[in-house]
Amino acid sequence: MEDFPIQVRTSEDLGRYIVAARDLSPGDVVISERPLVFGPKAMPDPEASMPCVGCYKPVFTDIGERCSKCGWPVCSGNCPGLTDPRHHGVECDILSVRPECVLDNMSDYYRHDALLPLRCLLLQKTDPEKWKKLLEMQSHMESRTPGTQAYDEADEFIVEYLMNNFISKLEGDLKKYTPEASSELLHRICGIMDTNALEIRLQEGAELLALYANTCLIEHSCLPNTKHTFLQSPKDRNDLYTITVKVVIPIAKDEHIATMYSHALWGTQARRQHLKDTKYFSCKCQRCSDPTELGTYLSAMKCLGEEKTPCDGIHLPEDPLNEETDWACSKCSVKISNSQVNMIISQMGDEVDNVLMMGGNAIMLENLLCRLSMFLHPNHYHLYSIKHSLIQLYGRQPALSSVEILDRKIKMCKELIAITKILDPGNARLSLYSSVLQHELHSALVMKSKKANPDGTPKSLEEIKPLLIQAKAAIEDAISCLKDDDEETSGQKLSVVIEESKKDLEKYCKEKNIVL
Secondary structure (H helix, E strand, O other): OOOOOEEEEEEOOOEEEEEEOOOEOOOOEEEEEOOOEEEEOOOOOOOOEEEOOOOOOEEEOOOOEEOOOOOOEEOOOOOHHHOOOOOOOOHHHHHOOOOOOOOOOHHHHOOHHHHHHHHHHHHHHHOHHHHHHHHOOOOOHHHOOOOOHHHHHHHHHHHHHHHHHOHHHOOHHHHHHOOOOOHHHHHHHHHHHHHHOEEEEOOOOOEEEEEOOOHHHOEEOOOOOEEEEEOOOOOOHHHOOOEEEEEOOOEOOOOEOEEOOOOOOOOHHHHHHHHHHHHOOOOOOHHHHOOOOOOOOOOOEEOOOEOOEOOOOEEEEOOOOOOOOOEEEOOOOOEEOHHHHHHHHHHHHHHHHHHHHOOOOHHHHHHHHHHHOOOEOOOOHHHHHHHHHHHOOOOOOHHHOOHHHHHHHHHHHHHHHHHHHHHOOOOOOOHHHHHHHHHHHHHHHHHHHHOOOOOOOOOOHHHHHHHHHHHHHHHHHHHHHOOOOOOOHHHHHHHHHHHHHHHHHHHHHHHHOOOO
16 A cells, blocks of 8 residues: 555664654554454452453452353353353363362462463464464563573463463364474463563453554654554454554654553653563663653752752763663762662652552651652652642642642642653653643632632632633643543543533533633
8 A cells, every 4th residue: 555654674673663654643543453362461369359261351259150161260151252262262172171170279270361372372273374473573582591580480370380281181182272382382472472462451450461463563662652542342343452553743754653661650760671671672762861851850869969068959860871870960079879879769669659559648648748859859750659649639628628739739730741741742651640630730720719819808700710711721631631542441430520520610610601
């Protein structure tokens, strides 16, 4: 096709990668394809609930029904996925060689994370063309040698589990399903999965991993120019989990098409380490190469100066692409080692995680914010995380709804929105964060418009209108951020809340006879 939007190219450094075949605009679709194969991940608490092997709805582990043939937990014996070859239909024959059921230690006995590798292996028989495409994917086996964490975990939890319990017991007709079956091949499949699989969050709460033949060629950047979504409610059942990759910021002809494999709100060191550990490469993108992270200072620390000589400078890595780099102050001669920075940031991260996991109240979060702010740049990602939580507490109860607190909330919202827009200008990764921030900004502005003046007199329409103009812009931005998240449960729920807030704003404006 002459107007095809992308081209596949090859280089020694990147292997196969994708570039724009012509200038592309936001909204342009560059890839839309069905998955080669998909399978469930284990639930966060597998002793309490497990995904049904036919449709992936969470089922209660101890009282749920079982597949009448293989004994694995299911939502119902009539679940259509139990006979569907894309779901449980074929693997059931293999899993049936161990027909006995158990009620104790079920998460060890029914390892849902082993089902996708098994389904990959079964493609040899069920769809040789897909099997061929699967084997073309990068596995990084040269980095997954015996003794590495990736190899040893795959060996214990997937390879030995499948070989010992099922594959080694196959006899007669069942052997036809796996013409090739060995520990080495399963390890390769595990490598392909870890390198290429994409996560799909389902509306019922479970998660899947899926492999896509073309999407896997899209390279990583910490400033992605595409966003992908998954079709969960198709008209044609064969389109289930079809991925659509859309452009989110303009891409010039020959520019690389990029997505993001790590978290956009992690600092450079954390992102690069994650990518090195899980994807076996060191990112050198525009954001990683910039000590200031595009001017956001998301990883920057405050300089405390030398003894008796305080300093208000900031510490940044001299060479962010060097894991052993020193961190130098912008104003004085003080330097600190990378290992010191990592230790401090790691300890602070644990503190933040602990408070957030405990469902920290506003006082706990404010105290932590005050303490960490002595050492970190105001935009540091640990402080971003605390502020994002605080913003959602301010204004929720009378004690946290004073004008001073609402002003603090408005200021925080605007600061975090500015950071988020720089890090993710196309809402590829942070659409939910952005939407929440815009919605909370709107909420604080509306609440402030209803507050009396310091002298106790009600606000005039001239004082209210500028606040409501800002609130209207914020709520419209909040809706716009979610335009590609209608298949995501969290996106759907947030959209309902925001649309309700928009109606309330319109009603309030009508009551006050204000035209925005």
